[in-house]
Amino acid sequence: MSSSGAPFFALDPRALPLMVYGLMGDGAALAAAARDLPIYAGRDFHGGSLAEILARQPFMDKADLRRQFPAGFLRPGENLASLLASRRAEVVRTSGTSGDRLQVLWEAGWWERQERAALLMNPLMAPHLGNGYREAVLTTPLCSESVCKTGPTTMEERCVDHLLFLNTQYDPTHWKTGELDRMAAELERFQPAALEAAPTYLAALARHFARTGRQPPPLRWILLAYEFVCGHDRTAVREVFDSPIFEFYGLxxxxxxxxxxxxxxxxxxxxxxxxxxxRPENCGLREGVGEVVVTSWGNRAAPLLRYRTGxxxxxxxxxxxxxxxxxxxxxxxxxxRDVLAFPSGFFTPRDIDEALAPVSGIMRYRCTEEVGGGLRVAFVAEPPAGNGNQLAQAIEKCLGDRLKLAVRAEPVPFIAPEPSGKYRSVVPRA
Ligand SMILES: [Zn+2]
Structure with a gap:
């Protein structure tokens, strides 16, 4: 048996969750936000607790959002042009880690409000989030929430409100020294309190600081977001930046x-x-592992009910x-979708990453399932090059022992991100 890539996607809407977070109140606010939207026509929001209302709702996913945009989110008498012209809402495009990119509606002020409320919960951040708070953002230039800046631009053009968007290029592998120096200089000039970054992008900048001996600017904290955080990237960031690091998850x-x-x-x-x-049905995942399903009604322009995040x-x-x-x-x-199913067990990308943690000197890796079983690991070695064969042996041993199957590791010069600009460290056979 080998992994088929997607053997167990079904969820039972009535199954008891492994855990529920944020379950407060009676569901009245949720009902008020969703009731008159065509996408939720015919739903039953009456009677019972919030948990009971939720349990009656079917799941929705990205395909539903794509199919229903924008008509499913326009209330009776409303049209998209007038909604946008009045600035009560804006259209935002997602980067899309899977499938096509997505268009969604944001009610004016919603994203900032809930993001700020989230950061205020962290006692280390809360005192610094007042007026004058500045933040630098380092991720794919395609997916910064409210701005798309690619190609040659000035720092001023990439400043939006309290944010500075540092990156202008698709793939950090190909950042030239001049590009990295520009970002370092802009960080020094902008003096942000914090940096919010995709880990692969920030690790590339951190390695530049380490290589050149340049001192990174002082930051109160670093937020790692946008993509799965590989241990090697977090280590590269931690070794250079003398700031607390916090992972942050949102969609x-x-x-x-x-x-x-x-x-x-x-x-x-x-x-x-x-x-x-x-917990997905019939899955062989470890105990305690499940899929995140979100219900979110703060964004009145497009509340989501039991949205499967994958x-x-x-x-x-x-x-x-x-x-x-x-x-x-x-x-x-x-x-x-990136879970590997082998006779020896089901493995999440985190399991793979954890198994590779003891092997130092890996900059990036991508595991692909081989036809006929086994796993191929392409990896980029830290400079200086030349230790590729030793690293390959170490990877084969670590992963082979953990997964109990044949692993073939080989050094490669670079690994490209997905079209979304995010990296994918594990790719099961489709
Ligand atoms: Zn805690």
Whole structure:
């Protein structure tokens, strides 16, 4: 048997969740936000608790949003042109980690409101989020929420409100020294309190600082977001930046939901939203691993009911001593579609990443399932090059022992991101 890539996607809408986060109130606000939208016509929002109302709703996914945009989100008498002209809402395009990119509606002010509420929950960040708060953003230039800046631009052109968007190029592998120096100089000039970054992009900048001996600017904290955080990237960032690092999880179409605390655990930080973690049916995943399903009604322009994110997490019922309120997750596990199913077990991208953690010197890797079983690991070695064969042996041993199957590792000069600009570290056979 080998992985088929997507053997267990079904979820039972009536199944008991492994964990529910944010379940407060009676469901009246949810009902008020969703009731008169065509996409939710005929739904039953009456009677019972919020949990009971939710349990009656079917799941929705990205395909539903794509199919229903924009008609499903226009209330009677409303049309898209007038909605946008009045600035009550805007159209935002997601980067899309899977499938095509998506267009969604954001009610004016919603994203900033719920993101700020989330960050305020972290005791280390809260005192610094007042007027004058500045943040630099380093991710694909395609997916910054409210701006798309590619090609030659000035720093002023990439400043939007309190944000500076640093990156102008698709693939950090091909950043030239001049490009990296420009970003370092802009960080020094802009003096942000914090940096929000995709880990692969920030790791590339961190390695530049390490190579050149240049000092990174002081930052109060670093937020790692936008994509799965590989251990090697987090280590590269930690070794250079003398700032606390927090992982942050959100979806452009739904809001932000989890934030790492000073004790390194992941707390629910959503507002006007509920996250259910549901275990896919007939799956061989480890105990406690489930898919994130979000219900989010703070964005009145496009509330989402039981939206399947395709993201896996492992839950953790133990309380945390950091003082942050929201319930706790153990860790992010990666995408459901990227789970490898082998006779020796089912493995999430986090399992693979954890197995590779003891092998230092890997800059980037991508595991692909081979036809006929086995796993191929393409990897980019840290400079200086030349230790590729040793690294390959170490990878083959580590992963081979963990997965109990044949692993073939080979050094490659670079690994390209997905068309979305995000990296994918595990690719099962389709
Ligand atoms: Zn905590």
């Amino acid at each position: 452009t179409e739904a809001g932000v939901f989890f934030l790492e605390c000073p004790l390194g655990r992941l707390h629910f930080c959503g507002s006007e939203s509920v996250v259910e973690v549901l 993201d896996l997490v492992s839950v953790d019922g133990a309380p945390c001593g950091c003082g942050m309120r929201g319930g706790v997750l153990r860790r992010f596990e990666g995408r459901l």
